[in-house]
């Protein structure tokens with residue numbers, strides 16, 4: 165396996181190499197990338213690209229784009245401090261398959277790389293996404309009615325880990341004929357902006373209790389709208405009380421064995437994510 | 449007239465009260481669930497309109513509505529404002545004595561239109 169590492173500082177390359185050495189993973193070649201163009205020559209079908217999310221401009225995203233241009237199947241992972249969690253959306257949108265938290269935990273990095281490789285080599289398991297459109301429509305409807313904002317659907321992918329893409333997430337547990345969860349995860353700035361628009365009062369730029377409450381009400385409305393659209397299908401569910409979790413790089417678990425679908429959206433040019441993990445309850 | 453807004457989301461309570469303000473209704477009291485709502489009605493017997501959410505902790509909006517009808521009869525208008533948008537929910541609420549039903553998300557216009565007939 166070849167790991168191509170893009171980082172503004174050479175210490176990252178050593179850090180990654182040390183992790184794999186300490187975990188006794190063999191047959192890995194490490195190459196430091198200086199520019200996105202190098203990927204064209206260096207990448208082969210056993211390559212993983214790791215992008216350190218420390219560039220102060222768009223260089224990180226350019227590395228992701230270059231890798232995906234070379235071969236769509238090349239897994240790309242982003243290395244990001246928890247403080248930067250809310251900024252990794254552009255990398256995900258460009259095609260990155262996951263985020264590894266910094267400071268690096270050796271287990272986490274090696275496992276993430278293995279999972280990324282596995283997901284691209286495995287035959288794609290077909291995933292039933294017939295229930296996703298009501299959630300997408302509900303999201304559009306809630307944003308346009310409550311905030312006067314048009315949201316654009318960008319990308320849809322599966323995500324197995326529990327790391328949230330945003331700084332604040334609203335979660336609704338779903339139970340009934342089908343069960344699972346739906347989460348909206350937003351960068352801080354967008355969360356403040358939409359709750360400000362909803363209220364018509366300036367809430368500033370910090371994740372205050374008021375902003376968090378607004379995020380809870382957003383997921384409440386998205387879940388409720390989707391619920392009504394799914395009535396009389398095997399994906400119907402009941403909702404309860406939303407909860408809100410914030411903090412850089414926070415994690416929210418989902419039901420194991422049920423595909424967790426991520427829909428990336430953009431509102432006013434800022435990305436955010438909706439995650440839906442839902443499956444009919446098996447009847448005995 | 450005095451209006452009671454019951455919703456577990458402070459954001460939603462503020463959205464509703466802000467909209468009421470734009471139509472000249474400033475006399476508002478608020479509660480975060482049905483239990484608090486009942487207490488509010490006890491201490492504010494002059495409340496003339498209740499706007500209540502459905503999904504709330506402790507006592508949900510439907511139980512709150514039923515309790516109002518049990519203890520206060522039919523005279524106090526109660527309007528549900530909820531994200532529960534299914535026909536079955538609307539029917540249940542109306543049968544239990546709700547005077548009107550507003551589905552979230554809503555525009556200020558819809559809110560005004562549905563609440564309007566109950567304002568004094």
Ligand SMILES: [Mg+2]
Pocket residue numbers: 384455456457501502503504
């Ligand atoms: Mg509620």
